[in-house]
Amino acid sequence: MTELLIREGTPDSSGTAPGSSVALPTPPTRRERLRRLPRFLGHRPGLVVASLVVLLVLVAAFAPGVLAPGDPNVGVVADKLRAPSGAHWFGTDYLGRDVYTRVVHGASLSLQATVIAVAVALVVGGLLGLLAGFVGRWVDEALMRVVDVLLSIPAILLSLALITALGYGTIKVAIAVGVASVANFARVMRAETMRIRRSTYVEAARSVGTRWYVTLWRHVLPNAAGPVLVLAVLEFGLAILAVSSLSFLGYGAPPPAPEWGSLIAEGRNYLATSWWLCAMPGLTIAATVLSVNRISRALDGEWSRAR
Amino acid sequence: MTVRPRGLLLPALLSAAAVVLAACGGSAGGTAGGDAGPPRAGGTLRFAVGSDAGCVDPQQVGSNDTIYSVRQLVDSLTDQDPQTGEIEPWLATSWQTSPDAKSYTFTLREGVTFSDGTPLDANAVKANFDRIPEIGARGTLPKGYLAGYAGTTVTSPTQFTVSFQQPNVQFLQATSTHSLGILSPASVAKSDDDRCAGVIGSGPFTLQNYVKNASITLAKRPGYAWGSSLFAHQGEAYLDTVEFRIVPESGVRTGSLQSGEVDAIGSIGQQDEAPLTGAGAQLLARSNPGVVFGIAFNQSKPIVSDPAVRRALLTAVNRDEIVGGVFPSQTKPATSVLASTTPSYADQELTFDPARSATTLDAAGWTAGPDGIRVKDGQRLTIPVTYSPVAATNKPALELLQQQAKAVGIDLQVQEVPIAQASQLQAAGDFSALWYNVTRADPDILRGQFSTAGANLFRLPDGPLQALLTAQAAEPDPAKRTAIVGQAQQELLTEGVFVPVSELTTVLGVGAGVHGVTFDASSRIQLHDAWKSDAR
Numbered sequence: 001m002t003e004l005l006i007r008e009g010t011p012d013s014s015g016t017a018p019g020s021s022v023a024l025p026t027p028p029t030r031r032e033r034l035r036r037l038p039r040f041l042g043h044r045p046g047l048v049v050a051s052l053v054v055l056l057v058l059v060a061a062f063a064p065g066v067l068a069p070g071d072p073n074v075g076v077v078a079d080k081l082r083a084p085s086g087a088h089w090f091g092t093d094y095l096g097r098d099v100y101t102r103v104v105h106g107a108s109l110s111l112q113a114t115v116i117a118v119a120v121a122l123v124v125g126g127l128l129g130l131l132a133g134f135v136g137r138w139v140d141e142a143l144m145r146v147v148d149v150l151l152s153i154p155a156i157l158l159s160l161a162l163i164t165a166l167g168y169g170t171i172k173v174a175i176a177v178g179v180a181s182v183a184n185f186a187r188v189m190r191a192e193t194m195r196i197r198r199s200t201y202v203e204a205a206r207s208v209g210t211r212w213y214v215t216l217w218r219h220v221l222p223n224a225a226g227p228v229l230v231l232a233v234l235e236f237g238l239a240i241l242a243v244s245s246l247s248f249l250g251y252g253a254p255p256p257a258p259e260w261g262s263l264i265a266e267g268r269n270y271l272a273t274s275w276w277l278c279a280m281p282g283l284t285i286a287a288t289v290l291s292v293n294r295i296s297r298a299l300d301g302e303w304s305r306a307r
Numbered sequence: 308m309t310v311r312p313r314g315l316l317l318p319a320l321l322s323a324a325a326v327v328l329a330a331c332g333g334s335a336g337g338t339a340g341g342d343a344g345p346p347r348a349g350g351t352l353r354f355a356v357g358s359d360a361g362c363v364d365p366q367q368v369g370s371n372d373t374i375y376s377v378r379q380l381v382d383s384l385t386d387q388d389p390q391t392g393e394i395e396p397w398l399a400t401s402w403q404t405s406p407d408a409k410s411y412t413f414t415l416r417e418g419v420t421f422s423d424g425t426p427l428d429a430n431a432v433k434a435n436f437d438r439i440p441e442i443g444a445r446g447t448l449p450k451g452y453l454a455g456y457a458g459t460t461v462t463s464p465t466q467f468t469v470s471f472q473q474p475n476v477q478f479l480q481a482t483s484t485h486s487l488g489i490l491s492p493a494s495v496a497k498s499d500d501d502r503c504a505g506v507i508g509s510g511p512f513t514l515q516n517y518v519k520n521a522s523i524t525l526a527k528r529p530g531y532a533w534g535s536s537l538f539a540h541q542g543e544a545y546l547d548t549v550e551f552r553i554v555p556e557s558g559v560r561t562g563s564l565q566s567g568e569v570d571a572i573g574s575i576g577q578q579d580e581a582p583l584t585g586a587g588a589q590l591l592a593r594s595n596p597g598v599v600f601g602i603a604f605n606q607s608k609p610i611v612s613d614p615a616v617r618r619a620l621l622t623a624v625n626r627d628e629i630v631g632g633v634f635p636s637q638t639k640p641a642t643s644v645l646a647s648t649t650p651s652y653a654d655q656e657l658t659f660d661p662a663r664s665a666t667t668l669d670a671a672g673w674t675a676g677p678d679g680i681r682v683k684d685g686q687r688l689t690i691p692v693t694y695s696p697v698a699a700t701n702k703p704a705l706e707l708l709q710q711q712a713k714a715v716g717i718d719l720q721v722q723e724v725p726i727a728q729a730s731q732l733q734a735a736g737d738f739s740a741l742w743y744n745v746t747r748a749d750p751d752i753l754r755g756q757f758s759t760a761g762a763n764l765f766r767l768p769d770g771p772l773q774a775l776l777t778a779q780a781a782e783p784d785p786a787k788r789t790a791i792v793g794q795a796q797q798e799l800l801t802e803g804v805f806v807p808v809s810e811l812t813t814v815l816g817v818g819a820g821v822h823g824v825t826f827d828a829s830s831r832i833q834l835h836d837a838w839k840s841d842a843r
Contacts, residue, residue: 074710077632081578094578094703095632095710255721256706269699271558273578 040306047298050291057288060107070098072105073256081274091276093266099276102258103284109253110243110260113174117239120178122232125185130224132186133193134216143186150183156245163251170253177242181235188231192224199223233296237289244285260285346823346838348545353569355554358697359520361727362503365488366435367445370697370726371595371746371813372573374485374831376523376551381488381508384413384432386535387480387748387828389593392650394479397535398427398489398509408474408783413482415465419533421491422513429467433459434492436469443499444734447762448745451755452481474781476788477751484747484829509533511544511835523551538835539823545838557699561816564588570821570839575814576699577635583816591815592637595830596649597747598756599641600704601807602692607766608739611690615671616717617803619664620690623715624708624808626659633703635814641807644753644799645792648810648830651750651779653793655800657807664715673716681716689718694742695729704809705742733764741765744811748828750792754780757804765804772798 041048060067075097084091090099132143150158155177162176196202197220205215240260246252247261255262260281267277356372365377384399399413419427436459439449455472462468471478481487491507505514511534512525531543552569554560560572561579565586575583575590584590602620604611611617626640639647643655668681668688676682680689690712694701702723709719719740724732732738745752754776759767767773775795782788799805813830820840825833 073706077628077707080632095707250723254723255702256709266702268555268559269557269576270578271556272562272582273558 040303043306044298046294050294053287053291054295057107057111057291060104061111062108064105064108068098068101068104070101072097072102072258081270083274084276084280090280091274093277094270094274099263099280102263103260103281106258106260106263106281107284109170109257110240110247113170113177113243113247113252113259114236114239116171116174117178117181117243118232118236120175121181121185121235121239122228124179125182126189126225126228128182129186129189129191129228130193130216130221133190133224134197134220136194140190144190147183147186150180151187155180156242159242159246160249160251163246168251168254170247170257170259173243173246173252177239177246180242181239184235185228185231189224189228192227193220196220196223227300230296230300233292233299237292237296240285240289240292344840346540346545346836347840348543348838349547350545350839350841351548351550352546352571352821352834352837352839353550353552355552355560355563355569355572357553357555357557357560357574357699358726359523359553361519362445363514363517363523364490364494364499364502364506365485365508366439366449366490367442367499367503368485369445369448369730369745371831372553372697373523375573376525376549378485378488378510378827378831379512379525379549379834380506380510380514381485381490382419382427382510382533382535383484383488384415384482385479386537387483388537389826389828392748392828394483395536397483397537398533399482402479404479404783406783408476408478408781409472410468410470411478412466412468415467416533417465419509421507421509422528423491423493423507425491425493426464427489427491427509428464429459429461430464431492431495432467432489433461434495435487435489438495439487444730445499445503446486447730447734447764448484448747448755449481449486451761452478452484452487454755454761473777474783476780476783477749477754480749480751485831512549515548520553522553525549525551534835535833538833539825540836544835545823546834549834564816564818567818569818571815571817571824573813573815574699575635575816577633579816580636580814587819589817589819591817591824591826592635592812593826593830594637594639594646594648595744595746595811595813596646596749596828597752598644598743598745598805599646599807600742600744600809600811601641601644601805602708602740602742603756603765603805604740604803605736605738605764605766606768606804607736610686610688611739613671614803615667616673616688616690617806619667619671619673619715620712620717621664621800621803621806622658622660622667623664623712623717624657624659624806625711626657626808628711629704629707630809632707633700634809635700635812637814638812639810641809643796644805644807645750645796646810649748649750649752651789651792653789653796655796657800661711661715668716675716679713679716680718687718688716689720690740691720691722691738692740692742693722693724693732693738695724695726697726698811701742708808734762736764736766746811746829746831750788751780753792753795753799757799767804770798770802772802772804 075095077096079092080094080096082088082092088098093099128143132140158180159176162179166172202219205219244261247259248265252259252262263281264278270277358372360368360370360373362368363377365381368374368377382398386395386397388395398416400416402411402413404411421427439453440456455475457470457472460468494502494506505517511528511531513528515526516524526548527544534541557576557579561582563569564572604617606612630638630640642657643653645652673681673683673688680687694705705721712719758776759769759773775791779788779791782791817824823836823838827833
């Protein structure tokens, strides 16, 4: 591999500082940035709402008791199928359980699965892309053909096939969803790595005799990671949808665990008479996915473009 | 004994009896339609059901939603009157039972053919019965009916004798079920899986098309002239085609019936009753005989092998709350292992007594742990309960049961398995506890389910129960048999073999223009007499 690195480019002694960003020629000071923030957000109410929604969802995921102190699995049968009201914000389900409490407590299960899914995709996909982009040649060819195959199978179908092999459960759903989006990450990571690999500071590092793995770790990875992290936030929204789809189909945690997807599935039989059983968890998923997407758009250079 | 078809008297009798019996607590066979005029031939009946068993062989299907369609494909040797429980002629015009109940001689009706043209004679019946003991896990029902089968002797094309190694009094009723419906010898010879894709019978309808998890389409059998003596009319069925559609959401089924997209729907949820009656649909209901909905335990597994745990669960169930909260309004809470419509049923006065459950568990050494779940020798009182989604009520009922069990410190964990895998899983004993029910209009279903001599699905040990189950199967005197069955029901509860929860009431929603949909003795439907006012 060292040979491969030496072959690239001619040594350059201009000595660009390793790891420094080229995108922002004059980085603004902390005070300047703080002054810009209110105006930036004032023009983007959508972003503010999105941030608040994501904040609420995060609180629900890590401390559900703060938002909904009740037990999500216990209801009063006499109060079943009550419409949304002051006592039950999201109404009650077919066993008299409070739908709001169930949605809040379901957030931790659904988000746990989503985080695992994105982490699997990010780590596995990122490493594959880094390897393919950095090593090139037949390694790149081989890995990218595998990625081609993965991309040619619809993600949800691939997840279903994996679930069939792995079995049911929240973690298994998460792994299935994660593996299905490995290909996207590998592609983006590879493209970024190939771009960075040819940049001057990498050549400089190589010319001073830095070992290949140090170059990869210190110079290539940090600079190639940006777009992949934005993709991760974007994928986060998609993974919530995918995890919910699989839990809707009954592959998630066993009842009475209130996963978001299974909450919607439970409400299907009551659509005609009790709309809130499906609508409330459905709107929650929609709001979360839209918010995450809005935030990922903001992260993708909106700040630097908005000057 | 030779009985001839009763001709024109029957339609009047049936509808009159249905009205009378519907008034006596919904245990009657229901007929739809009042003054709709004379029946009209023609048209397509579109029937939405909730699930598909993945198989259309009547001998291998045990799920009601699929039995509705496959019942129409085959005829049975006999039929059972839903009101009296009497066995009546169908393919067999007469029969004799030997005094020791070990052999049965049937005389077949002449001129009956399968839809592939081959005659339905004694040899065809023999081929069916010879094959049934070899069917795999899906065929638990007919295999149980033929337990101890010694062979069939054909004496003439229309006469044969079925013999058993031991007395088998339930066999006559079994011949009236769809499970012992007669298939053509060509279908019998196929493998189990091939038969699941489609079979040929002699019934009033033939299988036109089967798309897994989507639809089962039946077409009228031209020239059908051998209907059961209980049918309202003889000759061909009125409907040209019957289309069963698989629609898993009960809300969508209800909406389809309201909008006229379908003509009839199965598995009505409690929440759908008011919208349906408001839209002018008729609700037909009949309580299913057999083993009620409840939990049976695999006694070879740890925790549930402890009788104290099983008995504690028995008194921890608040049946009224579950039935009132989840099941259709016509449903009754279980009062025994057998449903109240089963012959020889005996009320066991099941009580809801969580304090007694707590005492039972305390005495057996199960003490409350930090999170309320009881613990013994470091082992949590966790019972995984397996179910398959054959009815929309299964999941809510189990979730409520889970809440009730938690109140006495039992952690029930609910696990869903697909319908198509359920029978394999049961046969393999790969479960701790099973939520299920079985429909059968004969108390011998207890032997089929709980005898150690058969499949022994629940890995029961030997005990006083076994002698009772064997004795009732050999007792030709109905009064004595009822007494033995009563003891068996009591013994099942004393040992905590089964935790009864709710009876199953079959509720169908039928559009205003549909008439003559009748329940048979097992609360499954017979569509030979069904017809539509607008015949489209």
